[in-house]
Amino acid sequence: MNFKRSTTSMAIALMALSLVSMTSIQQEAFAQPQGISITATTEKAGNSITVTGTTASDYTDVTFSVWSPNQNLVAAWQDTPDNDGNFGTTFTIGSNWTEDGYYTIVVKQGTSSTYEVKVGVEVTNGMTLRSTSVTEGNLVTDIFTPNENNAATDAGLFLDPVIIENGSTMFEVTGMTDRVSQDITLKVTAPNGNVIKVDQISPRLDGNFAAEITVGGSLWKQDGLYTVTVRQFDDPKYTASTEVDILDGVVVPEFGTIAAMILAVAIISIIAISAKSRLSIIPRY
Incomplete structure (x- = not known):
């Protein structure tokens, strides 16, 4: 009788442990993704910049702002991510893009720094000089991260x-x-x-x-x-x-x-002077 009660208790304990383990596995397997990533694309001698991206959150709009090399705001936009978290827009280089250099495109969603990313695009004489595709972001979509660094083994x-x-x-x-x-x-x-x-x-x-x-x-x-x-x-x-x-x-x-070059010249000069001095004190017969 006691053996049956013991067996039943063990079975209940095992079932409870299994449920806890399954819950833990499900929580790990379905860990929520977070972050945002963008790609800025330009064409050679073009007059536009296309920005596309993906976010882990599709609940709030994504805001874009473009800043000149001297930190003047030259363009702004807002877009709603689709059900997959994708968003995008195209900026046309206009008359207020008067400075030459790298324009900073800032993409934000909410107030968390996890959902803010920046990318730079070069503009000269009102156009993009070359075909480029630059990606920046911190989007984590899975619990398994192949590029995750191991501080104990990675050289860097x-x-x-x-x-x-x-x-x-x-x-x-x-x-x-x-x-x-x-x-x-x-x-x-x-x-x-x-x-x-x-x-x-x-x-x-x-x-x-x-x-x-x-x-x-x-x-x-x-x-x-x-x-x-x-x-x-x-x-x-x-x-x-x-x-x-x-x-x-x-x-x-x-x-x-520069110091090494000066030192080398100084050493050569000292050797030359020393050699000349030794020659001058050789007794003559």
Whole structure:
């Protein structure tokens, strides 16, 4: 009799444990997606910018705002996501887009920073200069994230010292990452904080990446330190930056390079003077 009661109690306990486990699995399996992602597309010598995106929330409208390089508002729009969370609009470059440089497109949904994303698009002389497609966002649609970084094992992204030639109108950015399936976003920021260049780099199979950056022109008219930032994920391990000194539209070597050159010349001069001095004190017979 006691054995039957014990068996019944164990069965009830197992059923309860199974229900708890199933509930936990369902909660994990159906974890709610969150975030927003956008893609800005332009055509070579075009006069429009198409912005499309996807959001995890279709309950509220998405607002768009476009800001000039000097942070003036030049365009705004609002769109309602469809049942799948997709939205989009096209901006025509108008007469108030008078500045040359990178225009920042801000897409927001609500007040949470999780639902706010920005992307930069270059406009010169009232048109887009090249065909581009730039994607930014933090949309998480599944509990399983293949690109999720493991802080214990991932090496991250590294920048090499910038390759500089004094007086050159270009410099090269090189580095390495342990994630080769994801493109790297490169951004150059002028001394006054304006973004003057945005590009995407595809790592090679060995993880190395490189990009040549040409300086000069109206966007590079400021003298000072320009910040080059590369980013592959939101993780700080996959973000790196360096500075390049630009003077009169050309690259200036770092102080360490100049100091090394001066030191080398000084050493050569000392050796030459010492050798001449030794020759002058040799006794003559």
